[in-house]
Amino acid sequence: MTRLTDTLNTALKYIYPPSCPYCGEVLEASETDVCAACKPRLSYVKEPTCFKCGCEIEDGTEELCADCRRVEHGFVRGFSAFNYVDPADKACAAFKYRNGREYAAYFAGEIIKKHGKHIKEIAPEVLVPVPIHKRKLNKRGYNQAELLARELSRITGIPVDTELIIRKVNTPPQKKYDPVKRANNVKTAFISSEKIVQYKSAMLVDDIYTTGATIDACTAALKGMGIEKTYFVSICIGKGY
Ligand SMILES: [Zn+2]
Ligand SMILES: [Zn+2]
Numbered sequence: 001m002t003r004l005t006d007t008l009n010t011a012l013k014y015i016y017p018p019s020c021p022y023c024g025e026v027l028e029a030s031e032t033d034v035c036a037a038c039k040p041r042l043s044y045v046k047e048p049t050c051f052k053c054g055c056e057i058e059d060g061t062e063e064l065c066a067d068c069r070r071v072e073h074g075f076v077r078g079f080s081a082f083n084y085v086d087p088a089d090k091a092c093a094a095f096k097y098r099n100g101r102e103y104a105a106y107f108a109g110e111i112i113k114k115h116g117k118h119i120k121e122i123a124p125e126v127l128v129p130v131p132i133h134k135r136k137l138n139k140r141g142y143n144q145a146e147l148l149a150r151e152l153s154r155i156t157g158i159p160v161d162t163e164l165i166i167r168k169v170n171t172p173p174q175k176k177y178d179p180v181k182r183a184n185n186v187k188t189a190f191i192s193s194e195k196i197v198q199y200k201s202a203m204l205v206d207d208i209y210t211t212g213a214t215i216d217a218c219t220a221a222l223k224g225m226g227i228e229k230t231y232f233v234s235i236c237i238g239k240g241y
Contacts, residue, residue, distance in 0.1 A: 016102070018033075018102070019102075020034055020035035020038055021034065021094065021100065021103040021106050021107070022034060022035070022038040022041075022042075022087040022088075022090060022091045023037065023038055023090075024094065025037075033106050033109070034106075038087055042082065042087070042088065043082055043085050043088065044081065044083075044114065045080055045081065045082060045083055045114070045237060047060075048060035050063075050064050050067075050068050051063045051064060051068075051077070052064050052065070052068040052073060052075075052077060052078070053065060053067065053068050053073065053077075053078050053212060053237065054077065054078045054079045054080055054209075054237060055067075055080070055209075055239070056083065067211070067212070067239075071211075071212065073212050073215070073216055073219075074219035074220055074230070075204070075212075075215055075216065075219045075230045075231060075232055076229050076230060077122075077231050077232075078209060078215065078231060078232040078233065078234065078237075079111070079114070079115040079118055079119075079231075079232070079233050079234075080111075080209055080233070080234045080235065080236055080237035081107070081110040081111045081113075081114045081115070081234075081235055081236070082110070082235060082237075083236065083237065083238070084210070084236040084237055084238030084239075085238075088235070088236045091103065091107075091235075092207050092235055092236055095107065095144050095207060095235075096140075096144045097140075099141075100144075101142055101144075101147055104144070104147035104148050104150070104151045105151050107148055107151075107207075107235045108148055108151030108152045108154075108155060109151075109155070110235070111152065111233050111235065112152070112155050112156070115233060116155075119152075119156060119158075119203070119233070120156075122201070122203070122231055123201075124158060124201045124202055124229075124231055125159075125199045125200065125201050125202065126158065126159055126160070126161045126164075126199050126201075126202050127149045127152055127153055127156075127158050127159065127160045127202075127203050127205055128160075128162075128164055128165065128202050128203065128204050128205065129143060129145035129146040129148065129149040129160065129162060129204075129205045130145045130165075130204055130205065130206040130214060130215070130218055131143065131145075131146075131165055132145070132167060133167045133168075133170035134167075135170050136170060144207050145205050145206050145207060146162055146205075148205050148207065148235070149162075149205040152205060152233070158203070161197075161199075163193050163195050164192065164193055164195060164197065164202070164221075164225060164227075165191070165192060165193065165218055165221045165222065166190065166193055167189055167190055168189065168190070169188065169189040185213070186213045186214050186217045187213070187217055188217075189217060190217045190220075190221040191221055191224075192221045192222070192224040192225045193225075195225070197225055197226070197227070199225075199226075199227050200226070200227060200228050201227065201229040201230070202222050202227050202231070203230070203231045203232060203233060204218050204219070204222075204230060204231070204232040205232070205233055205234070206232065206233075206234045207234060207235050207236065208234055208235065208237070208238060209236070209237045210237075210238045215230075215232045218230070
């Protein structure tokens with residue numbers, strides 16, 4: 001780093017001191033990314049996991065979780081860093097709604113620490129952030145999934161393409177609906193763009209995976225462009241049923 005960027009970084013840290021992604025408290029000098037109070041409370045996804053969606057399962061003799069046995073998902077496989085419980089749920093909300101752009105690098109780092117090996121093995125040709133509707137983008141100023149994808153790209157070298165899928169319907173927040181309604185809500189929300197692509201594999205990037213309805217809808221849109229194999233990575237995975 002040059003001396004100028006060093007000085008700028010020091011100045012920025014002074015004006016915007018780094019804060020904990022979970023509780024928002026300003027970090028002490030000894031805390032690198034997460035504060036000492038939140039760190040032991042993090043709930044990382046632990047083995048055994050579902051071979052499809054990657055959620056924790058209790059019975060290690062089963063390959064798939066109850067949800068993946070019931071629903072045939074279009075994607076090949078997915079990977080998440082955390083369970084969608086306290087405090088990761090609050091951090092995802094801050095990342096999305098309270099201008100938590102600064103946390104993208106931290107979340108990408110956690111995904112890579114946990115699943116970098118899988119991503120390397122799969123070697124998807126492109127990272128595709130799940131798009132948000134134009135109106136939402138204008139209001140929020142950023143798409144948290146895109147910020148995450150850009151950070152993942154910086155680490156892995158896999159390019160990001162934000163022009164493959166378009167969100168044509170501004171869907172209401174999914175948590176208001178039961179799983180069936182959610183699937184119906186998003187089924188037609190995404191369309192493939194007119195872009196001609198050569199990709200055969202892609203990895204969708206999103207902040208939270210719950211029922212898989214959004215990832216399935218995006219996978220279908222990518223399939224419409226000739227992309228045979230779609231995977232996903234997300235920060236958190238919750239129980240979708
Ligand atoms: Zn904290
Ligand atoms: Zn599953």
